[in-house]
Amino acid sequence: MTEDSAWSRRRFLGTTMMTLAAAKLGSETRSTQVPTFGPVNQIDAGVLNVGYVDLGPKNGTPILLLHGWPYDIHSFVEVAPVLASAGHRVIVPYFRGYGTTHFLSERTPRNGQPAALAADTLALMDALQIDEAIVAGFDWGARTANILAALWPQRTRGLVSVSGYLIGNPAVNQNPLPPKAELEWWYQFYFATERGRAGYEKYRTEFARLIWELASPKWKFSDATFHRTAQSFDNLDHVAIVIHSYRWRLGLTPGEPRFDDLEKRLAAAPVITVPTITMEGDANGAPHPQPSEYASKFSGKYEHRLVGGGTGHNLPQEAPKAFAAAIIDVAHWRS
Secondary structure: OOOHHHHHHHHHHHHHHHHHHHHHHHHHHHOOOOOOOOEEEEEOOOOEEEEEEEEEEOOOEEEEOOOOOOHHHHOOOOOHHHHOOOEEEEEEOOOOEEEEEOOOOOOOOOOOOOHHHHHHHHHHHHEEEEOOOEEOOOOOOHHHHHHHHHOOHHHHHEEEEEOOOOOOOOOHHHOOOHHHHHOHHHHHHHHHOOOHHHHHHHHHHHHHHHHHHHHHOOOOHHHHHHHHHHHHOOOOOOOHHHHHHHHHHHHOOOOOHHHHHHHHHOOOOOEEOOOOOEEEEEOOOOOOOOOHHHHHHHHEEEEEEEOOOOOOHHHHHHEEOHHHHHHHHHHHHOO
């Protein structure tokens, strides 16, 4: 059996187990009135076979909704139908290392650097024959959307970004922060150690729940809501992608050479020119910059919105109406 054949067999078994788990979870969550989301489609795009939800008319304005860590496509379970009913085509992909998205080859590096996720998103757009889309997201998804808007404005019709401008680079991250700010990044330092990698491998579900509670201290999510997303972390590549992402940010591990030119451009902190709405929850417990720190990075039509009511880090899931409204407004700016 060849290396890739063996990998494909392991991948098939892993995907089958996830599918069975999803079916079981679906029967459980229906009884507790947790919204379902799907069907999940699969398509080869770049180095991945991507799992994604596709809602709304195929001729509608395309919108890409990009999730964060440790979350998944269900952050948009109430946002996507609103956008689809407004006539938009809504694409919600699992990032590499999440859900049913998997690598086509075992030999591909399990790279979590933001440029790689942006390249994945462009490859998905190409596979779906989408020339231009509104991109919207939070956490990792906002970083990815920022990169697309900054480096490929011709592919980005508009941007909605929770926590604003999130383009960074390892060189800048070498600069120490005040102790209180460093404390907020505790998990980044934990992941820098082999103990942290092993701990996340063993306790990824408990870890994710803790992050949810810290990042959204006023969000009273149910067990069913959490476990609906937590099954996405059973992906065979999840731990490797997460650990690489945070180690890369600290300059502790290299990225792929094919992204070096992109990283040089991103290191210059390019201005984003496309129409943009940035958002922040009034109870975001995760590390995030203040709007005054990044307003000058957007040179096109721009607006910042603060969402109240105890909204935390997972803004699309906690305040879906506000998030959907922002996307619809950006779409109208370009109509």
